[in-house]
Amino acid sequence: MVRPIAFHPFPRRQDMKVSRTLTGIALAAMASLHSGTASAVLVNNVGLEVxxxxxxxAFGGNAPLVNLTESEIDLPYDRSVVNISGGTAGSFSYTADADIGNQLLKIGGSLTNSTGTDMFGFGVPLINVYAQAKDVLTLSSAVAGTYAVTLELVVHGNLETTGVSGEVSANxxxxxxxxxxLNTTDSARxxxxGxxxxxxxxxxxxxxxxxxxxIDMEFEAFISFTATRVPAGFTVSGDLSNTAFLNLILPQGLSVVESGSGTFGVPIVPIPEPTINALMLAGLALVGTVARRRKGF
Structure with missing residues (x-):
């Protein structure tokens, strides 16, 4: 019997799969995860980035208009989600979220070529939007034995171009x-x-x-959207803002007792800004004043 955690089912479409590989990746050993000290290895294996x-x-004389990166790597985390977004109406847009508390990644982007000349990246992205999450999970067992532990990444989104193919992709x-x-990797392009x-x-x-x-188990998950050509007058876009959910499926008797980030499945509640606190105190004072006046009547 298995116990799914945060399962979000979507229909599977085999025809969308172009490539999938299972490979082993050698990783450095970690002396201890439970000492409360963030070692260099732990920091390298835990993080959020968008x-x-x-x-x-089109790689002309000007630098890229937008080249932004936002990350969270210092432990303990001050936030369980990092995000960036922006754009110019009729030209481009981008959004990316890496949320370890709610166990999801979201990206989206579009680029419109309003000129009369095709835009070519020649293998280098004209637009690229990316989100990644890494964490170390400590699993504990109530009974000795060997258990099958499954981690899934449910990917759901859409790719759109007009009149061209092979110029836009997601990974x-x-x-x-x-x-x-050793780690095992599953990937798709x-x-x-559609x-x-x-x-x-x-x-x-x-x-x-x-x-x-x-036992300490680590994972890495990422999604990306890329376009390397935008014909004159066309728009390319990728919307994976409804993806990607991480599903950890544990057999009966296993549980997650802690995580490297300290936020896996437990979003950090933002601390109110000082101005918000002041408004709250002012509101409470006003309520108290009204209550005293009514009591006086």
């Missing part, structure tokens, strides 16, 4: 495995116009030597 690159002059990747050992409905999945066998034992 990025947007927009080049509206997804999910890597999962023990901190000390989407180039067909809907993207896919699920990346990695299952690992995890052995607990004794009841109450703990």
């Amino acid at each position: 990025r947007a690159l927009i080049d509206t002059d 997804s990747l999910l890597s999962f495995g023990p901190v000390v050992g 989407y180039t067909q116009q 809907a993207i409905d896919d699920t990346l999945s990695v299952t690992r066998q995890v052995t607990f030597a004794s009841p109450g034992a703990a």
Whole structure:
């Protein structure tokens, strides 16, 4: 019997899959995750990042109009979500979110070529929007034994171009495995116009030597949207703002006891700004004054 966590089902479309690989990636060992000290290895394996690159002059004399990166890597986290967004009406737009608290990634972007000349990146993106989340999860078992642990990345979105093909694409990747050992990776590239409905999945066998034992598992998930050509007068766009949900599927008896970020599945509540606090205090004072006056009557 398995116990799904935050499962968001979408229909799977095999025809959208262009490539999928299962590879092992060697990782450095971590001495200890439970000491409360953020080692260099832990910092490298935990983090949120979003990025947007927009080049509206087709790699002409001007630098890219937008080249922004926002990240959260210092431990403990001050926030469980990082995001960027912006744009100019009729020209370009971008949005990207990496949310480890709600276990999702979201991206979107568009670029309109309002000139009379085709815009070419020649293999380099004219527009690229990217979101990534990495974390280390500590799993504990109530009973000794070997268990199958599955992590999924549900990808749902849309690619649109007008009159061209192969110039716009999206990518997804999910890597999962023990901190000390090899990771298994599932990835996909989407180039067909229209809907993207896919699920990346990695299952690992995890052995607990004794009841109450703990094992550190790390994952990396990212999605991206890229266009390398925009014909004159056309718009290219990618909308993966309804994706991608991370689903951790644990067998009965296993549980997540902590995470490297400290926020996996537990969003950080923003601290109110001082001005907001002042308004709240003023409002409470006003309520108290009204109540006293009414009591006087």
